[in-house]
Amino acid sequence: MSSKRATLSLCDLKSKLSKTSIIQKRKSIISKYENDEIISSKIKLSKEKAKKVESKKRDADEEIDNYLDLDEEVINASENIDMERKEAERSPPINSSFLPLPWKGRLGYACLNTYLRDSYPSIFSSRACRIASIVEHRYPLANPNEAEHHTKNRPDKSKTPIFESGQRFVEALCLANVRDIPKMLRWNHKYGIKFMRLSSEMFPFASHAEYGYKLAPFASEALAEAGKVIAELGHRVGTHPGQFTQLGSPRQEVIASAVRDLEYHDELLSLLKLPKQQNADAVMILHMGGTFGDKAATLERFRENYKKLSKSIKQRLVLENDDVSWTVHDLLPICEELNIPLCLDFHHHNINFSSNHLREGTHDIISLFPRIKAIWTQKSIRQKMHYSEPCTNAITARQRRKHNARPNTLPPCPNDMDLMIEAKDKEQAVFELMRIFKLPGWDSFNNIVPYHRSDDNRPPPRISKKKKTNNQILAEIKEFGDEVRFEVEIFREVVPELELGMGGKDNRVYWPLGMEEWLRPRKKK
Template sequence: MIRKVGYACINNSLKPRSFQQCRLNSVYKYGIDYLRNKIVNNLNLTRDIIKWNIHNDIFMYRIPSNILPLVEHPDILRDFKWRWQDDQALLNIINEIKNVVQDNNIRLSMHPDQFTVLNSTKRNVVENSINYLNYHYKILNLLGGSDIIIHTGGVYGDKASAISRFIEIYTYLPREIKNMLRLENDDISFNIDDVLFISEKASIPVVLDIHHHRCNNKREITDSDIQTIKNTWEDTGSIPKMHISSGKTNTYDKSHSDYILEQDIILFTSLIKDIDVDLMVEAKEKDKATLKLISFLKEKKFNLFL
């Protein structure tokens, strides 16, 4: 049964409001308040998106990684005394968001970008990746979130060694970060067998992305796979989180389409059967695609807990 449905970052229905980014040279030109005002915008928008989601039966949401731009950039830390963790006005907005999240049982996640590579062969990349994960943990923890989604990383010409490096680095991560990390199969390098192997060795929950599997498919997903994926979540207190998308131009196009194709929704529901999952919609139309998927599930009377 699909328990919650959500989408990532952008809410098209609330445009022209948008998340704002900031260039480092702009902070030096206009001052730290220039950066702070953009962060206030981003936090207020996050709160309003979550409230909009609740009104529309959407109880899962991915927060953008750059919600607090530049706050841990070494130049900012060196040249400015302001720290976001000590800014009570920002913390008040964050606490307001957390209260809304907890009162409505919202499932919040974050997905660090492609530069987060724990199995890199370069020490500085690994160190930066760990620091970036810590940044995500601090934000998500304050907002009442639960899931940080990552990929395995690069192959570097030797997949077995790349997997071993990931497992080794993961083992030594701080416990609080490991408690939030979830490993997703990708559409190029590490398929569902790879991430299930890593999960078995490192006890990390697995996020199945059904379209990534289709694009990087060595075999079909079985009932046994779904049960194994479910079992990887047993110690988290959460049900499995999965991703759905459709190819933009054809079945195997890695780019996301505007909406989820109906046949892909039907395929997904037939795959999970009676397993409880939370489903993240990855489509260009974001919130509108999510509403359309929810409407389709209700119309066809699929298992949907709403």
């Protein structure tokens, strides 16, 4: 009996111990879970606290930055006010009252025709690309049997690249630019403009050290065709290499780049195959560039590098005074020394002039006209000048550098001058002067009709395909009667290619100042 009881007691003890261990295990798990939750909660609270601290710190930093920005703005505003006060106190410009009338010269504009740029299809000569695009187009298309698509059929970089394919891509872009030149020239001729600067962007990266290329032979025929139109119409063209083309730089890589750029522009103009005088008049306008802390040393470097240029480039090269560093008095002596024509820019001269020689304005500079003209005559090149005006209310030199969209007067130049109008509104700025002074061609154009073009093949707006509600149908029946109505696509007469962008039968190509948006269809509200 006692043995049985002892056995039961042992079993009960084991059972109790088993239950106890399970309970303890559960408690341990719960405790661990609770501890994990507590730890997790603490971590979460710690992170939130850290975020708040970081946020406060960031806000404090921003507040400090704002104070610093505010201080900087206050300082800049103060400096601007001082500068404006100083500039406003300067002696007023002494301008000549002479007007070159009756006008017998040619007014021109630079590179882009705003009216043709907004035609459909667009007509312009500065289609550009990135070097990355040239490299990308060395790879074959994903589907070579179909046309390229910007999303559905792109170059496949898993295939083997072919150098010639990338070159063909950029050449196609170049040829599209060149083939629009005759259209721009014929448009200019129709409206009395016979002078235009060709865009340096016509051949993207042509003078690049690694990705550059010669224009011949791929562009020879297209440029010769453009040259035939220039010769036929008796127009003048030229180029203006960019601000980084500097022959006076102390850095050899800059000089090498400048020479390549001049060679490119010279090849472009030479391939036009113009008659002798028109070819001579096709000049390349160049700025001296920086002074690099020493004008005399810069001029000496320019002398040395100029002497190394090809005969063709020397024949075309013309220097222009700028609005920062090089005045007419700085450049005229070296122009006379090296027989380089000087293109007088009136706007630049009014900002940057030699105050120890003359006063601000157009009056005193007239005394230098004979010396400037003599170099042009000696090289048998027809003289040209540049003209633009500062924006209204501009006071400081920095403010005055920005060109007015349309000049309001003519400079006191000879009345047979080729005058390049450098203004944002391009051909419209020329039209403005034509109208103000009733220059030849002023009555050949009319105002555009806002948001409407009759001289392009722009597709009509899409007709909404939304199903009409019963109320809309009833409203139409009430307004138009209960007859059968069909929605048909409106077909416009197709404009012949030669008439695209030419202004239509009423020659509507002039848009009033500030109304460039009238060239495009009205935007949906």
